[in-house]
Amino acid sequence: MNQENYLKEVEKHLNCGKARKKQIRRELEADICAASEQGEEWEETRKRMGDPAELAREFNENMGNTKRKMSRPKKILLICAAVAAVLAVLAAVLFWLLPKTYPISASSIFQEETVASEAEEIVELLNEKDYETLQEKSTDQMKTVMNEEYMEGAKAQVGGDWGEFQRFTSSISVEAVQQGKHFAITELTALYENRSVTYQISFDENMELAGIYMR
Amino acid sequence: MNAKYERQLKKGVFEILVLKLLSEGEKYGYELILELKERGGELFAVKEGTLYPILYRLEDDGLARSRWSRPEGREVSRKYYSITPKGKEELEELKELWKSFEKGVSGILEEEL
Numbered sequence: 284m285n286q287e288n289y290l291k292e293v294e295k296h297l298n299c300g301k302a303r304k305k306q307i308r309r310e311l312e313a314d315i316c317a318a319s320e321q322g323e324e325w326e327e328t329r330k331r332m333g334d335p336a337e338l339a340r341e342f343n344e345n346m347g348n349t350k351r352k353m354s355r356p357k358k359i360l361l362i363c364a365a366v367a368a369v370l371a372v373l374a375a376v377l378f379w380l381l382p383k384t385y386p387i388s389a390s391s392i393f394q395e396e397t398v399a400s401e402a403e404e405i406v407e408l409l410n411e412k413d414y415e416t417l418q419e420k421s422t423d424q425m426k427t428v429m430n431e432e433y434m435e436g437a438k439a440q441v442g443g444d445w446g447e448f449q450r451f452t453s454s455i456s457v458e459a460v461q462q463g464k465h466f467a468i469t470e471l472t473a474l475y476e477n478r479s480v481t482y483q484i485s486f487d488e489n490m491e492l493a494g495i496y497m498r
Numbered sequence: 499m500n501a502k503y504e505r506q507l508k509k510g511v512f513e514i515l516v517l518k519l520l521s522e523g524e525k526y527g528y529e530l531i532l533e534l535k536e537r538g539g540e541l542f543a544v545k546e547g548t549l550y551p552i553l554y555r556l557e558d559d560g561l562a563r564s565r566w567s568r569p570e571g572r573e574v575s576r577k578y579y580s581i582t583p584k585g586k587e588e589l590e591e592l593k594e595l596w597k598s599f600e601k602g603v604s605g606i607l608e609e610e611l
Contacts, residue, residue, distance in 0.1 A: 303554075309577070310527055310550055316574040317528040332546065341547025346554070 286315060286325055289335055296339030299346060307342060382461035384468070390458040392488055393467040398456045402469035402484045405492060409434065410448045421492040429492070441497050446476025459485075466493060512544065514596060516552050517589045520562055520581040527553070527577065553579055561585035 284292070290308055297304050311332075318328045332338055387395045408417050414431050421429045428434070438445070456469040467486045472479055485494035519525060519533055531549055534542045556562035562585050568575040581589070 307550060311546060313526065313574055313576045314528040314531075314546060317526065317576065338545070338547050341545060342551060345548055345551035347551075 284329065284335075286312075286329075289329060289332075292335035293339045296336045296343075298339075298343045303346075380462060382459045382466075384457040384459045387456040387458050387467060390465075390467070392465050393456075393458055393486075393490075395456060397490070398467040398469055398486060399454050399471075401486065401490060402454065402456070402471045402482070403451060405484050405495070406451075406471060406473055406482055407448075409438075417492070422487055425492050425494065437497060441480060443478060445478055445480060449474040449476065452479065464488070468494075508542075508544075511596070512548070512552055513556065514589070514592045515542070516549070516556065517561060517581060517585055517592065520556075520579055521586060521589055524578045524580040526579065530579075556585065561588050 290311060293311065294304050294308055297307065299307075315325070315328055318331075319325065323331075387393055387398060405417070405420070408420075412431060412435075414429060414434070417429045418426055450473075451471060452474050453472045454469060456467060459466045459468050465488050467490075469484045469486075470481060471484060472481045481498050483494075483496040484492070487493040515534065515538070516530065519530055525533070527546065527549060530553075531544060531546070534544055553562060553564070557564060557579075561582060562579050563582055564577050564579045566575045566577050
């Protein structure tokens, strides 16, 4: 190992501030030069000084670094563990926040047939513009939007003149859990004279209408 | 002999010895290493990793000071350490302390109770 690399190795293993490291390096350089002036070859000097990590350790011991700086691999491991812990907490929070869906047949709260037929009932009431009944069926939050103005606006957003309602063509229901609350969601497709419209209808645990989307 | 105990014992006295050597004149690191070995024998052979921290401590405590200088005709500058007035005072006190210490230790070690 040549002088440059040797000194680099020593510096690497020193546990002190940068300024001190530079100081030590300069002193060692001066010593090596002094030794060579006295006729000692680098190889001899190197042997006398010993393994660079050992030399650094001796410095560390004697400079009373009680706050032993952690080795790099350990530091990296610790940082990874900390990041993993933070991610785990975030994932848990997200998991709780985001809705999870389960097949409705497995639900202990909702009945598949009841949910499906209620959803159809909602759409039929919408077709008939029976907002009074729809209001009765809605949660307090839904009540604020379950009116003619809002809902007709929403229908217009879907676009076009739908024409007369023909029949339902498909219906799928799931149970969703979000933030500890359970919902039944039905995706119900209705065929009208001129087009199909797919509704997504949500009910809360009391089977009150909690949400409706259409596309 | 357990190297650790030997080291511990030496740890106490090297400061005093270095101060003594410095009181004789300005010296640089390598010079001190050679001198300690020459005047004290193998027992006082000390490595850079032990000597320099001592010098740094002495400097931090104001007992020694240092300067970089390039001696005539040499390639590389050297760091010269010298004793300060405070260091001289401290050295005198430590010499007294050592005398009492030595007496006490020998006394206890030689007692056959």
